[in-house]
Amino acid sequence: MNVDLPAGTxxxxxxxxxxxxxxxxxxxxxxxxxxxxxxxxxxxGNYWLGVANLIGxxxxxxxxxxxLTGYCGQLSIGHAGFIAVGAYTSAVLTNRFEWPFLVxxxxxxxxxxxxxxxxxxxxxxxxxxxxxxxxxxxQFIIIxxxxxxxxxxxxxxxxxxxxxxxxxxxxxxxxxxxxxIMAITALTVFFAKNLARTRVGRAFVAIxxxxxxxxxxxxxxxxxxxxxxxxxxxLAGIAGSLLAHWTGFMNxxxxxxxxxxxxIGMIIIGGxxxxxxxxxxxxxxxxxxxxxxxxxPMLEGSFLDLPAGFTTGIGPMVFGLVIVLFLILxxxxxxxxxxxxxxxxxxxxxxx
Amino acid sequence: MDELLQFAITGVTVGMVYSxxxxxxxxxxxxxxxxxxxxxxxxLLSSWFTYGMLVQAGLPLWLGFPLVILFSLALGxxxxxxxLRPLIAQPILSLITVTxxxxxxxxxxxxxxxxxxxxxxxxxxxxxxxRIGTAVVSQEYLWAAAISxxxxxxxxxxxxxxxxxxxxxxxxxxxxxxxxxxxxxxKIFSRSWMLACMLAAIxxxxxxxxxxxxxxxxxxxxxxxxxxxxxGLDSFLGAILAGxxxxxxxxxxxxxxxxxxxxxxxxxIPFIIIIIVMFVKPYGLFGEPRIERI
Numbered sequence: 001m002n003v004d005l006p007a008g009t010x011x012x013x014x015x016x017x018x019x020x021x022x023x024x025x026x027x028x029x030x031x032x033x034x035x036x037x038x039x040x041x042x043x044x045g046n047y048w049l050g051v052a053n054l055i056g057x058x059x060x061x062x063x064x065x066x067x068l069t070g071y072c073g074q075l076s077i078g079h080a081g082f083i084a085v086g087a088y089t090s091a092v093l094t095n096r097f098e099w100p101f102l103v104x105x106x107x108x109x110x111x112x113x114x115x116x117x118x119x120x121x122x123x124x125x126x127x128x129x130x131x132x133x134x135x136x137x138x139q140f141i142i143i144x145x146x147x148x149x150x151x152x153x154x155x156x157x158x159x160x161x162x163x164x165x166x167x168x169x170x171x172x173x174x175x176x177x178x179x180x181i182m183a184i185t186a187l188t189v190f191f192a193k194n195l196a197r198t199r200v201g202r203a204f205v206a207i208x209x210x211x212x213x214x215x216x217x218x219x220x221x222x223x224x225x226x227x228x229x230x231x232x233x234x235l236a237g238i239a240g241s242l243l244a245h246w247t248g249f250m251n252x253x254x255x256x257x258x259x260x261x262x263x264i265g266m267i268i269i270g271g272x273x274x275x276x277x278x279x280x281x282x283x284x285x286x287x288x289x290x291x292x293x294x295x296x297p298m299l300e301g302s303f304l305d306l307p308a309g310f311t312t313g314i315g316p317m318v319f320g321l322v323i324v325l326f327l328i329l330x331x332x333x334x335x336x337x338x339x340x341x342x343x344x345x346x347x348x349x350x351x352x
Numbered sequence: 353m354d355e356l357l358q359f360a361i362t363g364v365t366v367g368m369v370y371s372x373x374x375x376x377x378x379x380x381x382x383x384x385x386x387x388x389x390x391x392x393x394x395x396l397l398s399s400w401f402t403y404g405m406l407v408q409a410g411l412p413l414w415l416g417f418p419l420v421i422l423f424s425l426a427l428g429x430x431x432x433x434x435x436l437r438p439l440i441a442q443p444i445l446s447l448i449t450v451t452x453x454x455x456x457x458x459x460x461x462x463x464x465x466x467x468x469x470x471x472x473x474x475x476x477x478x479x480x481x482x483r484i485g486t487a488v489v490s491q492e493y494l495w496a497a498a499i500s501x502x503x504x505x506x507x508x509x510x511x512x513x514x515x516x517x518x519x520x521x522x523x524x525x526x527x528x529x530x531x532x533x534x535x536x537x538x539k540i541f542s543r544s545w546m547l548a549c550m551l552a553a554i555x556x557x558x559x560x561x562x563x564x565x566x567x568x569x570x571x572x573x574x575x576x577x578x579x580x581x582x583x584g585l586d587s588f589l590g591a592i593l594a595g596x597x598x599x600x601x602x603x604x605x606x607x608x609x610x611x612x613x614x615x616x617x618x619x620x621i622p623f624i625i626i627i628i629v630m631f632v633k634p635y636g637l638f639g640e641p642r643i644e645r646i
Contacts, residue, residue, distance in 0.1 A: 075445055077389075077452065122630035128444045129387040129585070133577050134630045136389075137623035140574070148614030257574075258459065261452045268449055313464025320457025327450045328438045 020193065037182055041175035049174040055286045056178075056185040057242045062266045062278035063192045064235025069264070070272030071196060072228035073208030074123050075132045078139035079263045082233045084255035086112040086240025088146055088153050091161040091250050096152070101164040101245065108241035109234040115142070116233025123225050127211065139260055146252045158251030161244045177246055184242065188235060193275040195231070204228055205273070258316065265323040271333025280334040285319065292318060358487040359607045360600060365489075365497040366562070367579075367599020372500045373555035373572070374579035374591040375507065376548030382524035382586050383544040385444070386436060389451045391552060392573020393458035398424050398553035399473075399560040399569055400466045406474055413476065420553055428549030432542045440538075459570065471565045473557070496558040503554065504592055511588075520544060524586070571619070575602075578622035581629050584639020594637065598622055 011017040021027050041049060065079045076082075086108035093104040119138035123131050146153045153159060164171040164180060171177045195201045203224045206214035215221050244250050262285065270281025296311045326333065373395060380388050388394075401423055405416040431454060439446055477495045481488050511517040523530045523540045531537055552573070559572050579598050583590025606618025635641045 069445070073445065075448060119627070122627075122634060126630065126634040129381075129448060130581070130630065130634060132387070132389070132448055133581055133626055136574065136577065137626040137630075140571075140623045141620055141627070144614075144616060144620045148616060258456065261456050264449055264452060265456070272445075309464045309467030312467065313460045313462070316456050316460025317464060318460070320453045320455070320460055323453030323456065324435055324450055327442075327446050327453065328435070331442065331446055 018197070034186070037186075038179070041178050046174050049178050051286065051290060053174060053178055053181050053246055055282055056181040057239050057246060058263075058266070058282045058286060059185050059279055060188045060242065061236050061239035062263055062270070062282050063188050064232040064239065065263050066267045066270075066272060066274075066278045067192060067195065067204070067235070068228050068232030070267050070274070070277065071201060071208060072204040072225065072232075073211075074120070074225060074228055074232075075128070075264075076135040076232065077132050077257075077260050077264065078119065078135035078137075078142070079232075079236055080255040080257070080259035081135075081139035081142035082112045082116050082236035083240040083243065084142055084146060084252060085115050085233075086237025087244040087250055087255070088159070088240075089237065090241035091159050091244045092152055094162050094245075095159060100166075101162075102166055105164075105238060105241045108244075109237040112237025112240060113230040113234035116229045116236070117226060120226060120229030120233075123229065124222055136257070136260075139257055143252050143255060146255075154251070156251065158249055161248050161250055163248065164242075164245040171245070181242055181246065184238065188238070189275065189279065192278075196275060200224065200227060208273070261323075262319060265319060267333075268323055268331075269326050269333055271335025271338075274333070274335040276338060277333055277335040280338065284334065285322075288318060288322070289315065354486040355607060356604075357485055358489070359603045361484060361487050361489050362493055363600040363603025364596045365493040365599070366559075366603065367596035368497045368500040369555050369558045369595075370572070370576050370579045370598055371592050371595025372503060372551050372558070373576040374583070374595060375504075375588060376551035376555075377576060377580050378583075378586065378588055378591045379520075379544045379551075380541075380548050381580075383520055384436070384541040386447045387444075387451065388548065389448060389577075390431075390455035390458060390573075391576055392570035393455040393462075394424075394427070394549055394552040395556040395559065395573045396567065396569045397427070397458050397462055397556075398549070399556035399565045400462050400471075402553075402557050402560070403466070403471050403473060403565055407471070417557075420557065421550055424549040424553035425546045428546035429542055431549070432545035436541065436545070437538060455570075469567060473561050473565065476557075476561050492558075492562045496562060499554070499558060503551070508588075516543060575622040578626045578629075580636075581626050582636055584636030586640055587636070587638035590636055590638030598625065601625060 009023060011022070016022065021030055040052065044052070061079065061083055064082075065076060068074050068076050089111040090101075090104035090108040093099045093107055094101060099107075115138075119134060122134045126134075147155055149155070164177070166180075169176070171180050196205075203214065203219045206217070206219055207221060207224055207228075211221060243254070247254075266281035266285050267278055268281070269284055270279065271277035292315045296314055300310055330336065373391060377388055377391055380386055398420060402416065402420045405411050405419050406413070409416075411419065435450060435454060436447070439450055477491050479491070481490050482494060483489075511521055519530065519535055520540055520543065523535075523537060527537055530540070555572075555576075556569060559569060575598065579591055579594045582598060583592075583594030602618055602621045605621040609617050609621075629636060
């Protein structure tokens with residue numbers, strides 16, 4: 001029994017069965033979502049557009065991590081490092097060499113992907129914790145290189161990044177960047193959703209679930225693990241490039257080890273190994289950050305005897321707690337809750 | 353030549369503290385198969401707690417240190433009981449990421465309670481420098497090495513003669529067999545977490561008596577990972593021997609490579625070693641290669 005469909009809907013051809021959007025209601029929902037997102041600048045203020053831009057960029061990065069960790073099972077705790085590679089590639093190319101933004105964007109993805117491959121090589125021989133450690137090492141080595149290769153990256157003082165421009169259009173205001181970022185985010189999500197449904201995506205899942213069995217069935221581990229690393233880090237690089245052009249200024253403080261952990265937290269909370277997981281996870285974590293930012297000055301104002309580190313400390317404490325609680329209470333993340341809700345909604349008022 | 357001896361002595365002694373911290377990791381890994389990535393944050397937290405006891409509460413050393421040890425034991429017990437136990441038999445990915453969540457929480461808690469980024473412990477060890485040959489070494493290093501050495505010996509005696517220690521080794525060897533003998537494995541997990549947190553606390557006190565308390569201490573814990581990777585994840589001997597090697601590489605590399613490359617190379621040498629070991633001998637010097645049979 002297929003409960004993915006509303007009661008009474010049947011598929012009569014394979015193409016129909018495989019379609020992502022199967023009913024008119026699906027299409028209507030998708031269209032209204034797209035219309036809502038792309039008209040958002042008309043009624044959202046600049047501040048919330050900025051938040052939405054950050055969310056969009058983070059969704060791209062988290063989708064990359066989700067392909068690598070959620071689908072293929074290769075835990076990467078150095079994602080912020082790979083994002084940094086992309087950000088700096090794009091920043092250096094557009095600032096120092098004055099290349100166009102699009103070239104910088106693609107180059108950012110490619111360079112981050114290649115660096116990801118280098119640090120992914122150990123995944124051929126080791127897995128699990130060993131690989132996690134090698135990605136931690138990647139994080140620290142990358143940030144060290146960025147901080148000290150002053151001739152190119154500007155080192156600790158950072159580097160200015162010109163705003164993105166395609167053709168004659170320059171994306172300066174939050175609203176114009178919003179369109180650019182949302183377009184790329186939508187493309188990324190669409191790509192990730194479809195990747196998971198192809199031969200490659202199924203090979204990733206097979207490797208995650210049991211790499212030995214996958215290899216016996218003829219899946220080339222070498223090739224697919226490399227592919228996962230490349231795609232995951234490519235998307236990290238794209239996200240990094242967007243981030244660089246969005247903020248206009250880069251230094252390595254934006255890409256700490258703690259951020260890497262936060263990205264993992266996002267896909268855990270959202271539900272790793274699902275297409276909607278990163279979206280849920282990123283939105284919840286970023287909104288939680290907004291909430292913490294909003295609430296802590298208020299608390300500090302009303303309770304004078306709060307410790308001085310309240311504002312800086314409360315955020316990480318909440319996020320750490322949320323990650324731990326999700327792993328214990330709902331390891332399949334919000335995406336699972338969403339699926340449960342959807343199923344019961346579709347079957348309503350019947351119960352199976 | 354004077355420098356060489358100097359670098360070697362400081363490197364080896366600091367490396368022995370790394371070994372101490374790394375032993376805590378190996379302990380948990382062997383007994384329960386959990387990779388504790390919160391190691392650095394445990395070191396950080398217990399150093400700050402020591403600061404809180406000795407400086408902020410003004411307790412004397414004889415009272416402060418036992419309190420720190422008790423605190424670390426309680427911390428280890430709590431982490432195991434409330435966070436790891438509900439996750440028994442979950443995939444390794446969850447087990448690794450949950451410790452990352454713990455790390456994040458502790459990092460937040462530390463900056464919540466102790467918003468200062470730098471502090472110093474009161475002088476625990478005598479002040480006079482010691483001359484060894486041409487090298488001038490401050491006594492903290494030697495004390496750190498001596499205390500680590502004593503703890504290595506105590507631990508190996510514990511694992512050899514104490515009943516609990518023997519059971520812990522047995523659990524590492526075969527969990528199922530131990531359960532069949534009627535020994536509650538969860539108790540072993542709990543003990544190994546307590547012991548690991550205690551080692552992290554002692555390591556933290558030793559490190560912060562050498563270099564003060566900074567957020568860099570969390571990275572000290574990460575350097576301990578390079579020790580376990582080099583020594584082999586499941587080898588106590590590997591951890592003990594690899595620590596001084598890492599410390600030595602860090603100190604010599606920091607001393608001699610800095611003029612040749614960029615400053616701060618000292619901080620990334622352990623991570624470069626991790627990558628090299630991953631490429632050349634992924635299971636470390638003494639680790640047992642994982643052979644999978646179908």
